Amino acid sequence: MALDIAALQLRPVANGELNGSCPFCGDRKKHFYLNPHKGVYRCFKCGASGRVDGAAHYVPLAPLRQEEPLADATTLDRVYSILFRTLSLSAEHREHLLSPKRGLSEQVIQERQYRTLPPKDRIRIGREVAEWVEPRGVPGFYLYNGKNDRQLWCLAGLPGLLIPMRDFEGRIRGCQIRPDKRVGARYVWLSSANPRRGSNGTGARAVYHVARGEDPKTVWITEGPLKADIAASRMGKTFVAVPGVNCWKGSGLIEDLLANGIRAVVIAYDSDSVSNQHVARAVTELGWALRKSGLRVSYAWWPPERAKGIDDLLLMNGGLRVVNEQAWLGLVRLRGGRAAG
Template sequence: MAITPQWKDELRARITLSSLVMRSVKLTRAGREFKGCCPFHGEKTPSFYVNDAKQFYHCFGCGAHGDAISWMVDHNGLAFMDAIKELAAEAGMEVPAPDPVAAQKAEARASLIDVTEAAQRYFVENLGTASGAAARDYLQRRGLSAATLREFGFGWASEDKQALPRALPHFGEDMLAEAGMRIVTDSGERYDRFRGRVMLPIHDARGRVIAFGGRILDKRDGVAKYLNSPDTPLFDKGRTLYNLHRAAPAVRQTGRVVVVEGYMDVVALAQAGIAEAVAPLGTALTEMQLEMLWRMVEVPVLCFDGDAAGQRAAMRAITRALPLLAPMRSLGIVRLPAGLDPDDLIRESGAKAMQDILGQPASLIETLWAFERDAQPLTTPEAKAGLKARLMAHADTIADPEIRSLYRRELSERFSAFAYPPRAQTAPRYQPSGGAQRGNWRGANMPPPGLSSEARTTLGKLMQGAQRQNLLIATLHGLALHPQQIRRHAEALVQLARHHPESADLIESLLELAETLDSHDPSTIWSQTGQPAPPADSPFAFLREGTEAGDACEELAEAVTLLVERPALEAALAATIARFENDPEGSFAEQARLRLQLAAVNERLKHFGRRKAAMAATDSETPRRAGTD
């Protein structure tokens, strides 16, 4: 029999929606309705309404809308059938079974839940007895409050191998074994699985106890520190996330889910006010657990201990996640300081330190790149080639073709930047003082201060506007008019001389003369050398009379920058093209990046010239129009 619309209508009719919602949201009566602050988005002014007569809730702030069933799904994080079953149990209704076999399995699971729930009550009671004194001391040393112990259901399993059959005599040995509470050996011996351990219940999404985790108090050789229930008809560790039933409502408030390595980490975070934490159960995150996390948020935050084991756990999670990546579906990775787990960090530095770290997760691709880059020394070409091979192998596991392509491209760019760093400039920088201390920036010492007759002649020829009206000459002409800017751009001018050998003599002359000027002398080179003034109708503002000094210097700096950037990019592009045969993928990616940068510089050059011309045209039109008027 299927769940029909009529059956669901009857279920809704038997549930008082406001009572259901008020278990987690404070509501006040507003006429025939109830109102409160919406649990699906943060707000201070109530805009969330519940209408019992119409059997729906609605938020006028975020648009959340639904009935009792959708409340259990969207707010409590239950699967649809789990929501149906929980509401039906509350309403006293039988859920229609799809077939007899399924009904039989459901009945068996329900019986086993009776076992685990009863075992949980026994463990909690046992913690308060004389047998649990050492466990209570241990939990107190860990700084866990009484409220935390109650919320998470801490208990104690004594050393007695036959404690459970005596404590739970109404359940048979077979049921105890099937629920994972007892071990049966090949010889037929039976004994309690959990002995001498602090016990924590593991719940399903509906909050029912389905399994247990136990921790020993003192380290013992050959004894596992943590022990979980085996897989049973109730419990599949690869499909279960510890604390999911408590974290789901908190995730809807914060928009974040934090995945830590173990359930004691979850407890420590919850006590520090971080309620949206879950943990896998003794294994690396499985594909099913990742899917469960992605149903909650787009980018779950994985938090790992700051040791080698934590780093390996992070990589295992990344390896599992890569094939499943999809648009707007990824992982954030947080690594704690070396040697610390969440509990240690919170004790040493407080909850805010933990919040700060969780607030700045690294991306999946950053973590992948850093792990493989640091995995082994990269001192030889072969080792670097191995790094690239590993990175591309990771990228190739991604099923989504667009994301796979983007990962290959970004990892290639990171590899190229790492393996082929920009080479250092071989020529020394220009040093602006000290005679013999000045740099040999062109392969020969600069002449003593003062312009030679040859340099003065070169300066005059190159500054003739009729010979070379282009940005290069205009800029050098501008520096001659504003010599106080020469020292400011000395290093850029040295680079410019390397890329434009035809201007090297003039640049050397400018640098020489800048040495002879008083730093507070406002005069120009023209007055020092007797050269003619620049043309008055220049389209460049820094060459026109009457331009404010600040504006002229700003535009002059822009021109110098553009002149240096373009040839530098062209040289880098040529070098990248030259290594295409040895590294086609890396070269291609770097070429694309450099071409984009070069296009941007060319666009700036184009607009720079147009803007200056427009300014000149406007200035020349103004007197004529004034005269006409």
């Protein structure tokens, strides 16, 4: 069968080859390869192969943006630590953190290293970080095509409050942003999966955050890194913020709790967890998974009328109870969550 090269829709891949859908078998998963220099093609799905004239003059489609694979934990921590040294905290953000609504102290703000992601200066920030260590594979950084095809490391991310997400060893593995202008979600990940210009960006992975307190054997689980930091500073307990009520599964959370010698867990999701059946189900699933792994599980509870999150409740001094699963399921039934079964 003759190959109509002009009808092909191929993109560059490695080694100067092009690939795309196969005109012989209709495969759309890019099993069809053309080497324009040698003038040969082959489909690894149907086996069609042969020579074709004019391949050297074929004009391919633009390459798909390749996502850079995630850097290892040491590189992530090094790059983010340098980034946090490079940035500062604006007066507005400091005021917000010190306000009665948040109730953080100067000391905690220092320790947790909140920073401001400014609206400008992203190429300068990228260059300053890259002088120390190349931020390849670090979510938030990407290569910007500057003048004369010069490639410069640049920092992505919406302007806002930058919050480091730390593991049990205190290493930074990712960052969340609280954007200055609300964009739907109150918090977004620092990511460079889709920078407007440039390439070699990396998408953020959803990671949990550890706010370390004094008690090393018990961990309280909540949602949101700022909430965890506030609660840990108020109670002196270790808080872990999961990236979303349903998002602990892929995060390695349970394995890491066990590896760090944690024996007991208190689930302290927002108070709507007893009245919202989706959240109630998520809490129950997390509780069962933790117990199956040999951890002692209990549940934090307070009247939903009093406060939504445990951080708000702690700022109001009171009403917190820790109950066992039986009692918690009773509260869910009483409050209309129902989805525990």
